[in-house]
Amino acid sequence: MDVPELLESASLLVPEETATENDITVRDIWAYLVHDEWEIALGLLEELGDGLPLPLAFWEKLADAAEQLRLERSSAWCHWRCSEIRNGVIRADLTLRLAAEGRRTTSIAGQGVLRPMWDIGHLSPAGERAVNIARLWVEDMPSLEPGGRATVRLVPLTPAQWKHVQPGQLITMHEDRSVAGTAVILEVHRPATAMPAG
Structure with missing residues:
Protein backbone atom coordinates (compact mmCIF):
# COMPACT_ATOMS: atom_id res chain seq x y z
CA MET A 1 0.00 0.00 0.00
CA ASP A 2 1.14 3.54 -0.61
CA VAL A 3 1.10 6.24 2.09
CA PRO A 4 -2.43 7.62 1.46
CA GLU A 5 -3.92 4.08 1.45
CA LEU A 6 -2.10 3.19 4.68
CA LEU A 7 -3.28 6.37 6.41
CA GLU A 8 -6.84 5.98 5.15
CA SER A 9 -6.90 2.35 6.26
CA ALA A 10 -5.52 3.26 9.71
CA SER A 11 -8.06 6.08 10.12
CA LEU A 12 -10.90 3.60 9.58
CA LEU A 13 -9.76 1.76 12.72
CA VAL A 14 -10.32 4.85 14.93
CA PRO A 15 -13.81 5.25 16.42
CA GLU A 16 -15.50 8.27 14.81
CA GLU A 17 -16.25 9.99 18.13
CA THR A 18 -12.57 9.95 19.20
CA ALA A 19 -10.92 13.37 19.46
CA THR A 20 -7.49 14.72 20.43
CA GLU A 21 -7.00 17.25 23.24
CA ASN A 22 -7.48 19.94 20.56
CA ASP A 23 -10.76 18.36 19.37
CA ILE A 24 -9.26 16.98 16.14
CA THR A 25 -11.28 14.01 14.89
CA VAL A 26 -10.95 11.44 12.11
CA ARG A 27 -13.04 13.74 9.88
CA ASP A 28 -10.40 16.46 10.25
CA ILE A 29 -7.70 13.96 9.33
CA TRP A 30 -9.58 13.02 6.16
CA ALA A 31 -9.43 16.68 5.12
CA TYR A 32 -5.62 16.58 5.42
CA LEU A 33 -5.53 13.35 3.41
CA VAL A 34 -7.62 14.90 0.62
CA HIS A 35 -5.05 17.72 0.37
CA ASP A 36 -2.06 15.31 0.44
CA GLU A 37 -0.92 16.59 3.85
CA TRP A 38 0.31 13.11 4.81
CA GLU A 39 2.79 14.09 7.54
CA ILE A 40 0.13 16.13 9.35
CA ALA A 41 -2.39 13.30 9.00
CA LEU A 42 0.15 10.80 10.33
CA GLY A 43 0.96 12.98 13.35
CA LEU A 44 -2.72 13.47 14.15
CA LEU A 45 -3.43 9.75 13.85
CA GLU A 46 -0.56 9.06 16.26
CA GLU A 47 -2.09 11.58 18.66
CA LEU A 48 -5.52 9.94 18.38
CA GLY A 49 -3.93 6.53 18.99
CA ASP A 50 -2.22 7.72 22.15
CA GLY A 51 -5.57 8.43 23.77
CA LEU A 52 -7.13 4.97 23.53
CA PRO A 53 -6.25 1.35 22.84
CA LEU A 54 -6.32 0.66 19.12
CA PRO A 55 -5.59 -2.62 17.32
CA LEU A 56 -2.11 -3.69 16.31
CA ALA A 57 -3.05 -3.16 12.64
CA PHE A 58 -3.52 0.58 13.29
CA TRP A 59 0.07 1.01 14.52
CA GLU A 60 1.49 -1.31 11.84
CA LYS A 61 -0.11 0.81 9.10
CA LEU A 62 1.19 4.03 10.66
CA ALA A 63 4.68 2.49 10.98
CA ASP A 64 4.64 1.54 7.27
CA ALA A 65 3.49 5.04 6.30
CA ALA A 66 6.15 6.70 8.49
CA GLU A 67 8.85 4.50 6.93
CA GLN A 68 7.72 5.43 3.42
CA LEU A 69 7.76 9.11 4.42
CA ARG A 70 11.22 8.60 5.99
CA LEU A 71 10.06 9.97 9.33
CA GLU A 72 12.43 8.14 11.68
CA ARG A 73 10.99 9.23 15.03
CA SER A 74 7.40 8.52 13.94
CA SER A 75 8.45 5.16 12.56
CA ALA A 76 10.26 4.29 15.81
CA TRP A 77 7.24 5.39 17.89
CA CYS A 78 4.74 3.38 15.85
CA HIS A 79 6.93 0.26 15.97
CA TRP A 80 7.30 0.84 19.72
CA ARG A 81 3.51 0.96 20.11
CA CYS A 82 3.30 -2.36 18.23
CA SER A 83 5.74 -3.81 20.79
CA GLU A 84 3.61 -2.47 23.64
CA ILE A 85 0.54 -4.24 22.28
CA ARG A 86 2.43 -7.53 21.85
CA ASN A 87 4.45 -7.47 25.10
CA GLY A 88 2.62 -5.06 27.40
CA VAL A 89 4.00 -1.80 28.77
CA ILE A 90 4.98 -0.53 32.18
CA ARG A 91 5.07 3.23 32.75
CA ALA A 92 7.41 4.34 35.51
CA ASP A 93 8.98 7.43 37.06
CA LEU A 94 12.74 6.83 36.54
CA THR A 95 15.58 8.69 38.24
CA LEU A 96 19.08 7.98 36.94
CA ARG A 97 22.07 8.09 39.25
CA LEU A 98 24.41 11.05 38.90
CA ALA A 99 27.44 10.50 36.64
CA ALA A 100 29.75 10.71 39.69
CA GLU A 101 27.78 7.95 41.45
CA GLY A 102 27.26 5.46 38.65
CA ARG A 103 28.81 3.86 35.61
CA ARG A 104 26.85 5.90 33.08
CA THR A 105 28.35 9.29 32.18
CA THR A 106 26.34 9.92 28.99
CA SER A 107 22.64 10.45 28.39
CA ILE A 108 20.22 7.66 27.51
CA ALA A 109 18.66 7.88 24.04
CA GLY A 110 14.93 8.31 24.48
CA GLN A 111 13.67 6.32 21.50
CA GLY A 112 13.62 2.77 22.80
CA VAL A 113 17.17 1.79 21.86
CA LEU A 114 18.44 0.91 25.35
CA ARG A 115 17.59 -2.53 26.77
CA PRO A 116 18.68 -2.32 30.40
CA MET A 117 18.27 -5.00 33.05
CA TRP A 118 15.77 -4.48 35.86
CA ASP A 119 15.63 -5.88 39.36
CA ILE A 120 11.91 -6.54 39.75
CA GLY A 121 12.25 -8.90 42.72
CA HIS A 122 13.19 -12.23 41.13
CA LEU A 123 15.85 -14.53 42.54
CA SER A 124 18.02 -17.07 40.74
CA PRO A 125 17.84 -20.77 41.73
CA ALA A 126 20.95 -20.07 43.88
CA GLY A 127 19.05 -17.35 45.75
CA GLU A 128 20.89 -14.41 44.15
CA ARG A 129 19.29 -11.40 42.53
CA ALA A 130 18.02 -12.15 39.01
CA VAL A 131 17.36 -9.35 36.55
CA ASN A 132 14.91 -9.05 33.67
CA ILE A 133 15.34 -7.11 30.45
CA LEU A 157 11.48 -8.87 26.72
CA THR A 158 9.67 -11.72 28.51
CA PRO A 159 6.25 -10.40 29.62
CA ALA A 160 5.40 -13.42 31.79
CA GLN A 161 8.28 -12.54 34.14
CA TRP A 162 6.71 -9.12 34.82
CA LYS A 163 3.22 -10.34 35.80
CA HIS A 164 3.72 -9.52 39.50
CA VAL A 165 4.79 -5.88 38.91
CA GLN A 166 2.27 -3.41 40.38
CA PRO A 167 1.84 0.40 40.53
CA GLY A 168 3.76 1.87 43.45
CA GLN A 169 6.47 -0.82 43.32
CA LEU A 170 10.11 0.33 43.37
CA ILE A 171 12.43 -1.36 40.83
CA THR A 172 16.06 -0.71 39.97
CA MET A 173 17.73 -0.33 36.59
CA HIS A 174 21.09 -1.98 35.89
CA GLU A 175 23.55 -1.83 33.02
CA ASP A 176 26.05 -3.89 35.01
CA ARG A 177 26.02 -5.10 38.65
CA SER A 178 25.68 -1.55 39.99
CA VAL A 179 22.39 0.35 40.19
CA ALA A 180 22.03 2.81 37.29
CA GLY A 181 18.68 4.22 38.39
CA THR A 182 15.53 3.66 40.42
CA ALA A 183 11.97 3.70 39.16
CA VAL A 184 8.53 3.73 40.73
CA ILE A 185 5.89 1.89 38.71
CA LEU A 186 3.03 4.19 37.65
CA GLU A 187 0.91 1.95 35.38
CA VAL A 188 0.97 -1.63 34.15
CA HIS A 189 -0.70 -2.69 30.91
CA ARG A 190 -0.58 -6.40 30.10
CA PRO A 191 0.00 -7.69 26.57
CA ALA A 192 -3.08 -7.58 24.38
CA THR A 193 -4.78 -10.86 23.72
CA ALA A 194 -5.26 -11.77 20.10
CA MET A 195 -6.67 -8.59 18.60
CA PRO A 196 -8.64 -8.63 15.36
CA ALA A 197 -6.73 -7.56 12.27
CA GLY A 198 -7.89 -4.37 10.61
Missing part, protein backbone atom coordinates in the same frame (compact mmCIF):
# COMPACT_ATOMS: atom_id res chain seq x y z
CA ALA A 134 12.97 -4.42 29.21
CA ARG A 135 13.44 -1.84 26.46
CA LEU A 136 13.14 1.77 27.61
CA TRP A 137 11.42 4.76 25.93
CA VAL A 138 11.69 8.18 27.59
CA GLU A 139 8.40 10.07 27.30
CA ASP A 140 8.40 13.63 25.93
CA MET A 141 12.22 13.92 25.86
CA PRO A 142 14.81 12.98 23.23
CA SER A 143 17.21 11.73 25.95
CA LEU A 144 17.72 11.49 29.71
CA GLU A 145 20.91 12.78 31.33
CA PRO A 146 22.65 11.12 34.31
CA GLY A 147 20.92 12.38 37.45
CA GLY A 148 17.81 13.19 35.41
CA ARG A 149 14.24 12.15 36.06
CA ALA A 150 11.51 11.31 33.57
CA THR A 151 8.46 9.19 32.93
CA VAL A 152 9.53 6.15 30.92
CA ARG A 153 7.81 3.29 29.15
CA LEU A 154 9.21 -0.22 29.55
CA VAL A 155 8.48 -3.07 27.15
CA PRO A 156 9.47 -6.39 28.76
Whole structure:
Protein backbone atom coordinates (compact mmCIF):
# COMPACT_ATOMS: atom_id res chain seq x y z
CA MET A 1 0.00 0.00 0.00
CA ASP A 2 1.14 3.54 -0.61
CA VAL A 3 1.10 6.24 2.09
CA PRO A 4 -2.43 7.62 1.46
CA GLU A 5 -3.92 4.08 1.45
CA LEU A 6 -2.10 3.19 4.68
CA LEU A 7 -3.28 6.37 6.41
CA GLU A 8 -6.84 5.98 5.15
CA SER A 9 -6.90 2.35 6.26
CA ALA A 10 -5.52 3.26 9.71
CA SER A 11 -8.06 6.08 10.12
CA LEU A 12 -10.90 3.60 9.58
CA LEU A 13 -9.76 1.76 12.72
CA VAL A 14 -10.32 4.85 14.93
CA PRO A 15 -13.81 5.25 16.42
CA GLU A 16 -15.50 8.27 14.81
CA GLU A 17 -16.25 9.99 18.13
CA THR A 18 -12.57 9.95 19.20
CA ALA A 19 -10.92 13.37 19.46
CA THR A 20 -7.49 14.72 20.43
CA GLU A 21 -7.00 17.25 23.24
CA ASN A 22 -7.48 19.94 20.56
CA ASP A 23 -10.76 18.36 19.37
CA ILE A 24 -9.26 16.98 16.14
CA THR A 25 -11.28 14.01 14.89
CA VAL A 26 -10.95 11.44 12.11
CA ARG A 27 -13.04 13.74 9.88
CA ASP A 28 -10.40 16.46 10.25
CA ILE A 29 -7.70 13.96 9.33
CA TRP A 30 -9.58 13.02 6.16
CA ALA A 31 -9.43 16.68 5.12
CA TYR A 32 -5.62 16.58 5.42
CA LEU A 33 -5.53 13.35 3.41
CA VAL A 34 -7.62 14.90 0.62
CA HIS A 35 -5.05 17.72 0.37
CA ASP A 36 -2.06 15.31 0.44
CA GLU A 37 -0.92 16.59 3.85
CA TRP A 38 0.31 13.11 4.81
CA GLU A 39 2.79 14.09 7.54
CA ILE A 40 0.13 16.13 9.35
CA ALA A 41 -2.39 13.30 9.00
CA LEU A 42 0.15 10.80 10.33
CA GLY A 43 0.96 12.98 13.35
CA LEU A 44 -2.72 13.47 14.15
CA LEU A 45 -3.43 9.75 13.85
CA GLU A 46 -0.56 9.06 16.26
CA GLU A 47 -2.09 11.58 18.66
CA LEU A 48 -5.52 9.94 18.38
CA GLY A 49 -3.93 6.53 18.99
CA ASP A 50 -2.22 7.72 22.15
CA GLY A 51 -5.57 8.43 23.77
CA LEU A 52 -7.13 4.97 23.53
CA PRO A 53 -6.25 1.35 22.84
CA LEU A 54 -6.32 0.66 19.12
CA PRO A 55 -5.59 -2.62 17.32
CA LEU A 56 -2.11 -3.69 16.31
CA ALA A 57 -3.05 -3.16 12.64
CA PHE A 58 -3.52 0.58 13.29
CA TRP A 59 0.07 1.01 14.52
CA GLU A 60 1.49 -1.31 11.84
CA LYS A 61 -0.11 0.81 9.10
CA LEU A 62 1.19 4.03 10.66
CA ALA A 63 4.68 2.49 10.98
CA ASP A 64 4.64 1.54 7.27
CA ALA A 65 3.49 5.04 6.30
CA ALA A 66 6.15 6.70 8.49
CA GLU A 67 8.85 4.50 6.93
CA GLN A 68 7.72 5.43 3.42
CA LEU A 69 7.76 9.11 4.42
CA ARG A 70 11.22 8.60 5.99
CA LEU A 71 10.06 9.97 9.33
CA GLU A 72 12.43 8.14 11.68
CA ARG A 73 10.99 9.23 15.03
CA SER A 74 7.40 8.52 13.94
CA SER A 75 8.45 5.16 12.56
CA ALA A 76 10.26 4.29 15.81
CA TRP A 77 7.24 5.39 17.89
CA CYS A 78 4.74 3.38 15.85
CA HIS A 79 6.93 0.26 15.97
CA TRP A 80 7.30 0.84 19.72
CA ARG A 81 3.51 0.96 20.11
CA CYS A 82 3.30 -2.36 18.23
CA SER A 83 5.74 -3.81 20.79
CA GLU A 84 3.61 -2.47 23.64
CA ILE A 85 0.54 -4.24 22.28
CA ARG A 86 2.43 -7.53 21.85
CA ASN A 87 4.45 -7.47 25.10
CA GLY A 88 2.62 -5.06 27.40
CA VAL A 89 4.00 -1.80 28.77
CA ILE A 90 4.98 -0.53 32.18
CA ARG A 91 5.07 3.23 32.75
CA ALA A 92 7.41 4.34 35.51
CA ASP A 93 8.98 7.43 37.06
CA LEU A 94 12.74 6.83 36.54
CA THR A 95 15.58 8.69 38.24
CA LEU A 96 19.08 7.98 36.94
CA ARG A 97 22.07 8.09 39.25
CA LEU A 98 24.41 11.05 38.90
CA ALA A 99 27.44 10.50 36.64
CA ALA A 100 29.75 10.71 39.69
CA GLU A 101 27.78 7.95 41.45
CA GLY A 102 27.26 5.46 38.65
CA ARG A 103 28.81 3.86 35.61
CA ARG A 104 26.85 5.90 33.08
CA THR A 105 28.35 9.29 32.18
CA THR A 106 26.34 9.92 28.99
CA SER A 107 22.64 10.45 28.39
CA ILE A 108 20.22 7.66 27.51
CA ALA A 109 18.66 7.88 24.04
CA GLY A 110 14.93 8.31 24.48
CA GLN A 111 13.67 6.32 21.50
CA GLY A 112 13.62 2.77 22.80
CA VAL A 113 17.17 1.79 21.86
CA LEU A 114 18.44 0.91 25.35
CA ARG A 115 17.59 -2.53 26.77
CA PRO A 116 18.68 -2.32 30.40
CA MET A 117 18.27 -5.00 33.05
CA TRP A 118 15.77 -4.48 35.86
CA ASP A 119 15.63 -5.88 39.36
CA ILE A 120 11.91 -6.54 39.75
CA GLY A 121 12.25 -8.90 42.72
CA HIS A 122 13.19 -12.23 41.13
CA LEU A 123 15.85 -14.53 42.54
CA SER A 124 18.02 -17.07 40.74
CA PRO A 125 17.84 -20.77 41.73
CA ALA A 126 20.95 -20.07 43.88
CA GLY A 127 19.05 -17.35 45.75
CA GLU A 128 20.89 -14.41 44.15
CA ARG A 129 19.29 -11.40 42.53
CA ALA A 130 18.02 -12.15 39.01
CA VAL A 131 17.36 -9.35 36.55
CA ASN A 132 14.91 -9.05 33.67
CA ILE A 133 15.34 -7.11 30.45
CA ALA A 134 12.97 -4.42 29.21
CA ARG A 135 13.44 -1.84 26.46
CA LEU A 136 13.14 1.77 27.61
CA TRP A 137 11.42 4.76 25.93
CA VAL A 138 11.69 8.18 27.59
CA GLU A 139 8.40 10.07 27.30
CA ASP A 140 8.40 13.63 25.93
CA MET A 141 12.22 13.92 25.86
CA PRO A 142 14.81 12.98 23.23
CA SER A 143 17.21 11.73 25.95
CA LEU A 144 17.72 11.49 29.71
CA GLU A 145 20.91 12.78 31.33
CA PRO A 146 22.65 11.12 34.31
CA GLY A 147 20.92 12.38 37.45
CA GLY A 148 17.81 13.19 35.41
CA ARG A 149 14.24 12.15 36.06
CA ALA A 150 11.51 11.31 33.57
CA THR A 151 8.46 9.19 32.93
CA VAL A 152 9.53 6.15 30.92
CA ARG A 153 7.81 3.29 29.15
CA LEU A 154 9.21 -0.22 29.55
CA VAL A 155 8.48 -3.07 27.15
CA PRO A 156 9.47 -6.39 28.76
CA LEU A 157 11.48 -8.87 26.72
CA THR A 158 9.67 -11.72 28.51
CA PRO A 159 6.25 -10.40 29.62
CA ALA A 160 5.40 -13.42 31.79
CA GLN A 161 8.28 -12.54 34.14
CA TRP A 162 6.71 -9.12 34.82
CA LYS A 163 3.22 -10.34 35.80
CA HIS A 164 3.72 -9.52 39.50
CA VAL A 165 4.79 -5.88 38.91
CA GLN A 166 2.27 -3.41 40.38
CA PRO A 167 1.84 0.40 40.53
CA GLY A 168 3.76 1.87 43.45
CA GLN A 169 6.47 -0.82 43.32
CA LEU A 170 10.11 0.33 43.37
CA ILE A 171 12.43 -1.36 40.83
CA THR A 172 16.06 -0.71 39.97
CA MET A 173 17.73 -0.33 36.59
CA HIS A 174 21.09 -1.98 35.89
CA GLU A 175 23.55 -1.83 33.02
CA ASP A 176 26.05 -3.89 35.01
CA ARG A 177 26.02 -5.10 38.65
CA SER A 178 25.68 -1.55 39.99
CA VAL A 179 22.39 0.35 40.19
CA ALA A 180 22.03 2.81 37.29
CA GLY A 181 18.68 4.22 38.39
CA THR A 182 15.53 3.66 40.42
CA ALA A 183 11.97 3.70 39.16
CA VAL A 184 8.53 3.73 40.73
CA ILE A 185 5.89 1.89 38.71
CA LEU A 186 3.03 4.19 37.65
CA GLU A 187 0.91 1.95 35.38
CA VAL A 188 0.97 -1.63 34.15
CA HIS A 189 -0.70 -2.69 30.91
CA ARG A 190 -0.58 -6.40 30.10
CA PRO A 191 0.00 -7.69 26.57
CA ALA A 192 -3.08 -7.58 24.38
CA THR A 193 -4.78 -10.86 23.72
CA ALA A 194 -5.26 -11.77 20.10
CA MET A 195 -6.67 -8.59 18.60
CA PRO A 196 -8.64 -8.63 15.36
CA ALA A 197 -6.73 -7.56 12.27
CA GLY A 198 -7.89 -4.37 10.61
